[in-house]
Amino acid sequence: MACIFCQIAGGDVPSEIIYKDEEMVAFNDINPEAPVHILIVPKKHISSLNEAESNDAQLIGRLFLRAAKIAHDKRVDKGYRLVINVGREAGQTVDHLHIHLLGGRYLAWPPG
Numbered sequence: 001m002a003c004i005f006c007q008i009a010g011g012d013v014p015s016e017i018i019y020k021d022e023e024m025v026a027f028n029d030i031n032p033e034a035p036v037h038i039l040i041v042p043k044k045h046i047s048s049l050n051e052a053e054s055n056d057a058q059l060i061g062r063l064f065l066r067a068a069k070i071a072h073d074k075r076v077d078k079g080y081r082l083v084i085n086v087g088r089e090a091g092q093t094v095d096h097l098h099i100h101l102l103g104g105r106y107l108a109w110p111p112g
């Protein structure tokens with residue numbers, strides 16, 4: 001059984017899609033922690049950043065550039081945060097690499 005984000009990327013599980021192309025999909029987080037909380041996800045299953053390889057570098061770069069574009073489109077580009085949780089101890093719960101885009105409220109630093 002494919003992981004939940006592979007299923008969303010494949011269109012087998014519904015989500016509120018914000019953006020999609022041949023290599024990535026962005027959709028609203030089901031449990032938003034901010035007014036804007038979007039996940040930017042490669043279609044390729046990479047379990048976490050720890051499993052990313054050098055030939056994933058351009059893909060990962062494009063995920064970040066797309067996140068910035070979405071932040072602009074959602075009008076939160078004056079202040080937003082991109083987060084990758086890596087590993088259980090950092091709060092990773094879905095083992096498929098994803099970038100959280102959080103915005104639309106004040107974001108405290110450091111995070112918990």
Ligand code: 5GP
Binds near residue numbers: 031032085092
């Ligand atoms: P992590 O904790 O791994 O960094 O982030 C996983 C995120 O995926 C969480 O914020 C969680 O709310 C979100 N999530 C988990 N399952 C689903 C789902 O089925 N649909 C959507 N849209 N988001 C999900």
Ligand code: ZN
Binds near residue numbers: 003044045095096
């Ligand atoms: Zn997956």
